[in-house]
Amino acid sequence: MSPYLAFHSTSELYGKMKELENLWEKFVLTNSPPEKLRYLIYESWKRCQEYEVDPKKKQSAISLNNDQLLEIMNHSRLFEAAVQIMDDLSKQIRGTGYLATLCDSEGRIIYLDGDQKVLKEAELMNFLIGADWSEKAIGTNAIGTSLATGHPVQIFSAEHYCQGCHPWICSSAPIKDPLTGRILGVVDLTGLSFEAQPHTLGIATMTANFIQKRYKEISYSTLQYLHHYFTQVVKRKNGEAIILFDLSFNIINGTEKALKLLNIQHWQQIGSIPGIKQLQNFLLNQVHICKESYLDQLKLHVHVEEINIQLERIGFLVYLQPQQSKDIVSSPGFCYDSSHQKWSEIIGQSEKFQSTIRKCQLVAPTSASVLITGESGTGKERIARTLHQTSLRHNSPFLAINCGSIPKELMASELFGYEPGTFTGGNSRGKRGKFEEANGGTLFLDEIGEMPLDLQVHLLRVLQEKEIVRLGSSHPIPVDVRIIAATHQNIPKLIQEGKFRTDLYYRLNVVELHIPPLRERDHDIILLTEHFLKRFSTKYNKTILSIDTDVISFFKTCQWPGNIRELENTIEHAVLFCLTNKITLSDLPRSLLEKERAPLLLQSSPNNEEKSMIIRYIEEANGNLSEVARRLNIARTTLYRKMDKYGISKH
Numbered sequence: 001m002s003p004y005l006a007f008h009s010t011s012e013l014y015g016k017m018k019e020l021e022n023l024w025e026k027f028v029l030t031n032s033p034p035e036k037l038r039y040l041i042y043e044s045w046k047r048c049q050e051y052e053v054d055p056k057k058k059q060s061a062i063s064l065n066n067d068q069l070l071e072i073m074n075h076s077r078l079f080e081a082a083v084q085i086m087d088d089l090s091k092q093i094r095g096t097g098y099l100a101t102l103c104d105s106e107g108r109i110i111y112l113d114g115d116q117k118v119l120k121e122a123e124l125m126n127f128l129i130g131a132d133w134s135e136k137a138i139g140t141n142a143i144g145t146s147l148a149t150g151h152p153v154q155i156f157s158a159e160h161y162c163q164g165c166h167p168w169i170c171s172s173a174p175i176k177d178p179l180t181g182r183i184l185g186v187v188d189l190t191g192l193s194f195e196a197q198p199h200t201l202g203i204a205t206m207t208a209n210f211i212q213k214r215y216k217e218i219s220y221s222t223l224q225y226l227h228h229y230f231t232q233v234v235k236r237k238n239g240e241a242i243i244l245f246d247l248s249f250n251i252i253n254g255t256e257k258a259l260k261l262l263n264i265q266h267w268q269q270i271g272s273i274p275g276i277k278q279l280q281n282f283l284l285n286q287v288h289i290c291k292e293s294y295l296d297q298l299k300l301h302v303h304v305e306e307i308n309i310q311l312e313r314i315g316f317l318v319y320l321q322p323q324q325s326k327d328i329v330s331s332p333g334f335c336y337d338s339s340h341q342k343w344s345e346i347i348g349q350s351e352k353f354q355s356t357i358r359k360c361q362l363v364a365p366t367s368a369s370v371l372i373t374g375e376s377g378t379g380k381e382r383i384a385r386t387l388h389q390t391s392l393r394h395n396s397p398f399l400a401i402n403c404g405s406i407p408k409e410l411m412a413s414e415l416f417g418y419e420p421g422t423f424t425g426g427n428s429r430g431k432r433g434k435f436e437e438a439n440g441g442t443l444f445l446d447e448i449g450e451m452p453l454d455l456q457v458h459l460l461r462v463l464q465e466k467e468i469v470r471l472g473s474s475h476p477i478p479v480d481v482r483i484i485a486a487t488h489q490n491i492p493k494l495i496q497e498g499k500f501r502t503d504l505y506y507r508l509n510v511v512e513l514h515i516p517p518l519r520e521r522d523h524d525i526i527l528l529t530e531h532f533l534k535r536f537s538t539k540y541n542k543t544i545l546s547i548d549t550d551v552i553s554f555f556k557t558c559q560w561p562g563n564i565r566e567l568e569n570t571i572e573h574a575v576l577f578c579l580t581n582k583i584t585l586s587d588l589p590r591s592l593l594e595k596e597r598a599p600l601l602l603q604s605s606p607n608n609e610e611k612s613m614i615i616r617y618i619e620e621a622n623g624n625l626s627e628v629a630r631r632l633n634i635a636r637t638t639l640y641r642k643m644d645k646y647g648i649s650k651h
């Protein structure tokens with residue numbers, strides 16, 4: 001028996017195939033140890049027997065569904081490090097009759113490229129993306145055997161344990177985490193046996209080395225960040241049972257309390273806990289829709305917080321609790337997602353709005369500062385509240401402060417508080433500011449564009465240092481507050497005008513969420529109308545069953561400068577004044593009808609009527625064309641165009 005990892009000659013390939021076929025048959029039929037078989041192959045065959053793999057098997061099984069594959073492609077660091085290198089490798093081997101694959105640490109194919117003709121043939125044995133090529137799934141093969149041994153290996157023809165793979169030769173090299181030595185996955189090159197080349201294994205090994213190097217570069221900085229993040233959290237949540245996972249579900253760190261709960265002495269022992277796989281599966285499959293679960297094998301309730309850098313997920317914090325809280329149903333693996341429900345209460349299906357909501361859901365669990373932009377009444381505060389309610393801070397306060405409505409002189413003391421005796425007439429015991437009151441929670445700074453410049457400097461300091469100093473004191477107080485700011489103004493323009501600090505803008509605008517105005521959310525107008533109709537019918541105890549189609553058409557043409565708030569008020573008014581069970585145009589507030597009437601009339605008027613209406617308006621406004629355009633609710637340029645068309649002069 002020879003210990004070689006690869007074939008060293010391409011001569012006599014057919015003879016070698018025949019010889020191996022005989023050895024395989026003898027082993028499968030009589031179980032006798034085959035002479036002349038490479039030792040590592042014999043070891044692997046024995047493992048396959050233990051796993052009770054069927055030697056007559058023709059195909060492997062697909063074990064990753066599309067969602068799981070997408071999850072891996074979007075979030076696996078191995079995939080991130082490897083994809084460019086694998087693309088290059090695929091280009092290099094084009095036309096050589098080979099396929100290039102990347103597999104994860106369980107032998108599942110997550111990248112596959114190469115000759116189309118060969119691909120078609122390989123499909124017969126399910127050599128496909130998502131398929132499981134571990135030894136347990138499909139016997140001795142380069143992917144599975146290199147994972148099992150931790151070495152590069154070439155498997156030729158009937159060295160494969162399963163008959164379906166006998167026409168093939170495959171060469172694989174493991175990719176190891178340079179920091180921990182753990183196997184992350186495998187690079188593989190597969191072709192038909194009569195195309196066998198010993199140097200294919202060299203190419204696979206070199207490719208694996210490149211990927212390892214790239215992986216190291218990426219993971220080192222991420223790891224540092226994860227450790228730093230963990231230390232910060234543990235400082236705040238002293239005494240809690242917390243485990244830190246990286247994106248590949250490896251445990252990076254954990255608290256003493258977590259060790260105790262899991263009943264182990266060192267983190268190296270974690271792999272021996274049966275329930276840990278259940279937790280890792282939960283992280284892989286559920287976590288994007290559900291943050292809480294009761295894991296029956298661990299007998300623990302877990303709460304998961306994702307760790308992100310600029311919306312990119314890099315790890316997880318898992319909080320363990322020995323008993324599930326009362327409001328969680330105790331069936332095993334039960335998963336509830338109040339956050340999902342909270343977001344579904346926000347009405348709006350238009351694509352623009354939904355894309356904002358998707359961004360919200362990603363950013364909610366993080367502590368990143370958020371700047372919400374959008375016209376008045378579009379729902380900025382509503383979104384800010386939901387961001388808070390669906391964050392880990394939801395048990396701590398959400399405080400809103402409108403920077404536009406507080407007198408400038410009072411704003412500093414409102415935000416930062418003051419010591420006793422600072423102001424004549426102030427509270428003799430001093431006062432906590434909003435930052436202290438919101439500690440652990442979220443502070444919503446509405447109309448941030450109205451904040452005076454001198455206060456902007458203080459706010460920036462608080463965001464940077466994470467501590468405040470009360471007025472009249474020099475003693476800093478640490479605060480942990482997430483800031484969500486909102487504005488209807490154009491902040492870059494304010495910066496140009498010298499009214500807003502650039503550095504504060506960048507601090508606040510880690511994530512910008514823009515809420516589109518109602519007039520750009522055509523279908524949402526109907527959804528919101530129905531929603532408010534239900535709400536106010538219940539509130540005023542009325543049985544209003546429907547709304548006239550004229551009203552809906554009218555709503556769709558309205559400009560809604562006050563957005564959702566204006567629509568909400570309109571429906572409330574209509575419900576109050578409606579005397580039948582159907583809302584019609586006559587139930588709407590007159591102010592709205594008048595404001596929107598002019599352009600509507602213009603749209604529906606025959607030319608003559610439109611012409612005389614414009615003349616009448618010009619006369620009434622004494623030739624003030626800006627006033628005419630405003631009253632007709634059309635742009636001035638449109639008015640000029642129409643005057644030109646009808647030959648109307650200003651006089």
Ligand SMILES: Nc1ncnc2c1ncn2[C@@H]1O[C@H](COP(=O)(O)OP(=O)(O)OP(=O)(O)O)[C@@H](O)[C@H]1O
Pocket residue numbers: 345346347348374375376377378379380381382383446488564565568
């Ligand atoms: N998507 C939505 N679904 C249901 N109701 C909504 C939605 N968005 C906003 N609202 C409701 O519309 C009203 C206005 O929302 P909100 O106060 O959040 O707007 P805003 O943008 O903060 O306004 P402003 O700029 O004037 O401060 C509130 O009553 C809110 O509950």
